[in-house]
Amino acid sequence: MLNPSKLFENFKNTILTKYGPNPAKMLIYTGVLGWFLSSAAQVVAIAVNDKIPKEQKMFLIPQEIGDGAINVVSFFLVTTAIKNFASRLVSSGKLASPKIRQYLTDSGINIKTKKGWKVLPNFDFSKFDIKNMTNFDLIKDEYNSFKNGIDVIAMTAGSILSCNIITPILRNKYAAKRQQKTLAEMNKVNMDRMQYPRGISMDTYRNQAALKYSGSPLKI
């Protein structure tokens, strides 16, 4: 028998343990959901906006759908990759605060030189994780605070790159192709429905020429 009160307790505690120590992860997941909902609303807004001509809608609607789909994928790929990379820079000890560096030096992982700090020649960064060290509790608070900050900065930078640069470029390419294809199909339908005498006007001819896939309008 399901106990609603117990379920609610579990929900609260799961949120606390999953996202309390990891704010960047929450930002990524909620960000994706937010973009999805926003895109759905925008598609409806364009569809019902009678002041936007049909030809422009044919570009703007696929642009919005492309925007939403590309946003989700680039969020998971680009943002997660950048966030994970920054995360590993900290957990592997490559990037650190002075206190973490001192801790790594005291633990024999880093060696202090005149120029700064270095590791032994055979040290493998990809296998090392500060959290696995036996005396990790000594630096836990400082590490968590530093890592969360770096994670959120990396996540924000990743979001800017994916949502504000990669997505608009890709969605524009996708939407332009969709618009050309739809306009070409529409004109084809119009041609098929033409009554006798079959033929095309100069205007239609110019439109058809401009929509030719292969090259510029002057090259028909």
Added chain:
Amino acid sequence: MASINSITSLSIPQVCENVSRKFTRAALNAAGSREKLPTISNPKVLGAVDWIGKKLSSAENRLILGASALLSQPFIDASNKDVDSETRRYSICRTIAKIIAGTATGYTIRKLCIKSIDAFTKSVNEIKPDMKFKKLRTLLTPTLKYTADELSQYKNTLGTILALGVMVFTNFLIDAPLTKALTNWFAKLGGNHNVKSE
């Protein structure tokens, strides 16, 4: 066969996570040198990193994304030579309108929802005698042990989840009509060049 099964049993987010993890491992081995490990020692930068990790919620994140979007997306649309000039003009107007409407409502709703969650996530010793609805003040407080920073992130997460629920409606009721009105206004400001023959 086993490998096919293992691929199909993964969800899209898991596949993306795996790809990014592999990328991370490769990038980590390639990045930087062993001889000079970067250490952030500037107190101001360290303070900023600490503050961002503890205080930056989804609301501020949305604001940063919106501001940076205004600096990049209209210019990307303006340089899109794959469409005619009229479509390009509408696209720029709508992009700016969408960013302004989305950021304004997104930021406000997230901020309000996080504040509302905060009002009902009090610890017992935070409840003052003159507070109203005392019993409800701990409604959302988790029962597990937590640190102040973890509780703050918990409130941000719950607030953001609530905001997403609210935005299901406001996206249609506020965002979309506001985007439409702003798009038409920007298009009018720039002069309506669209000549409809019919």
